[in-house]
Amino acid sequence: MSPKQRVVVVGAGLAGIALARRLDRLGTPVTVLGEERPRPYNRVLLTEVLAGTYPPEVIALPSPERLRHGRVTRVDPCDRTVRRADGSVVDYHTLVLATGSAPTVPTLRGLGEGPELPAGLHPFHTLDDCLRLAGAARAGRRVAIVGGGPLGVTAAGALAARGARVVVVERSPRLLGIRLDSTAEGLVRRHLARLGVEVRTSAAVTGVRTVDGALRAVETADGRLLHTRLAVLACGASPRVKLAREAGLAVRRGVLVDDALRTSDPHVHALGDCAEHAGTPYGPAVPALEQAATLAALLSGDGGARYRGSRPPTRLTLPPATRTGTRAGAPAAVAAPRRERTGDAGRPSPARAPVPFDLVAFGEVEAGPGDHVVRFADATRGSYRKVVVRGDRPAGGVLVGDLDAGDALIRAWEAREPLPATGEDPLHPPTDHGGP
Template sequence: MSTRIVVVGGGTAGARLAQRLPVTLLGEETHAPYNRVLLADVLAGRYEPEVITLPDTREPVRRGVRAVRIDRAARVVECADGTTVGYDHLVLATGSNPVLPPLRGLRDARLPSGVHPFRTLEDCLALRTVVRPGVRAVVIGGGLLGVSAARALAALGAEVVLAQQGERLMERQLDERASALLRDHVESLGVEVHTECRVSGLHGGDGAVTAVELADGFVLDAQVVVLTCGVRPRVGLARDAGLDVRTGVVVDDELRTSDPYIHAIGDCAEHDGRVYGLAGPALEQADALASVLAGAGSAYAPPGTRVPDGPRVPVPAYTGTRALTRLTLGGPVPLDLAAFGEAEAQPGDDVVQLTDGTRRAYRKVVVRGDRLVGGVLLGDLAAIGALARAWEGDEALPHAPLLHLLTHDGGS
């Protein structure tokens, strides 16, 4: 008797698990699973949608199937099309939803024509149909996704304004100097950047957006508005099923929820108080759970299955992910950036910085005691491999001048 594993969600985490194990994968989107990180390149026209399709899963994906209810007692998933799927182990990989800001003229369920979230391939393709040279576009949100979307829209010839409520672009990943260099590059692509700029409402006529109003009363003409204000874990299915939910679906070191027969991975999962919302952790969680489900012995065997005698096969625990952010922005002179850990130093930390104004390159690392705790690199990523290994391994740094951390060999 084989174990029935059902995965709800065909995004990065769900697809990765389905590549590792034979599972029934329920994907709400009608597209084959794809690499969400490359959506901005599809929008810019650099890639066609089929190029970002993920490798095939071990079993065919059931596309266009939305799970609406979990019957935990019967171990059955109910779907919107009336079908049901039984499981021995259920994996929630439901991802996240875009945050819709509280703006005048914006209703959660009914976006005015011309207003687009930027989260799915469908969002991306919808934008491609309306963006053309000369279109006035406003991107609300200056994080990683907003910067990527603004760059893509500019590549299509749109007149782009990027409105960021915070003090600087990508403030979660970059320090002040790195963010200023990023802003210079984004503006060199033709994007008008406004920071410390709060959007208060949308103007429209006949159901279509015509302008964006700022908190200070200034109005920006807009034919297209792109919402990149962050994401929120998609936990409704889990909450309705009575699972433990905080910000995300709470999981332990084996990615197990408060129900021992249900796991959660990816953007919807909260491990050790943290929701990552990034591709790297989603992939690591999927790989860890594949090991758990494939080798955990009697603790994960389906009811009625005879398990061979002997000790349970040990399974490595998931202890969290050290997530590194990378981004490449096009233009006449492309800009590469990478950021990891804590970019801002605390009292007592050692900081090493190198700036090359002529090459528009910037490198910085933060060292606490004998550990590398964070860094930012723009323009020259030659040292990122060695730095990332030192940071991810959390090992004591070699006894060498700290400046060696920023040389091309990373001090190795």
């Protein structure tokens, strides 16, 4: 294969690495140009590193054989070349943009005009961000989380697991927005409280107070100050489209792609966080892997492969909490199990170790006209399940606690199929009829 007859991927995140690995297995040569060092990693697992559950090396991704480090500064579709920051030029036959996303930095009073943030104010998007936060979040230190979406809530749980005193500040009335119904949101709040996390909703952060370039407080719209020297920006992310836009490719929120994940230039594709398909820019993990599988098949000769879009559920896992909450210096992620206690019959009851809080929400969590709603709650198990049924199909729902019982429901929703006809109630976990 001549130098021009090769695939070049810009971006060594989950999407780019997944594509490169598939192409390698299919015998299609590929070169990956990655910006971050020292090696690729799975950004989805950053909260596990922040919590101290995993060391950084555990989330590393296998490096493709032809991985070259260095920032890409320009794409020239006319010459089919990519220019790097060191001045080198890479030719391509097919280019794949997997440039990912960048953290959203809100407009706040007190921030300077430049890109530099005050000391103590951190985004949470990269491994470097994660390691800086982990080093700064000492036990007992107060930390403000700006944003109560999935990223903010999981970051709050991770920092609480390190013993930090965490406050989540969210501008809307509810955590996680429209992803949850009020009951599930209440369960999230209750678990955060058991972790020692304070939640302030309907509180938009509008400014920061600094002294000598270092954070001292965040300010909300009602003029209240939350005094802290450490705050996390968890306000979402935006597709990184600068290279594509400067190359003249069609861009809206993300780089526009068709069902072949092809941009407005037939020799350039895009996938992952930076791509926008059928009006939807997708986040990491499941859509990125699905897109990588589709594009690898196409670039390896399967002309019929097409990407039809994804409907990934929202998944949330928080560290376990003790009955009395997490105290500073005693991470919830490693809280000791309760001792056995004696039951009424004089024999010991089973010890119960604290368990993580698991939640998944999918589709529409509020019923529309003509919909049927099925609910199940088990306070003993800490379980809650709600499914919105439209006709004979699940339109959406939310599951909290033991998620195994809901796997069939989620599969039916993803495949747009009728509810499972198994003869068992998919909302209820099996009853344990075993002996003591």
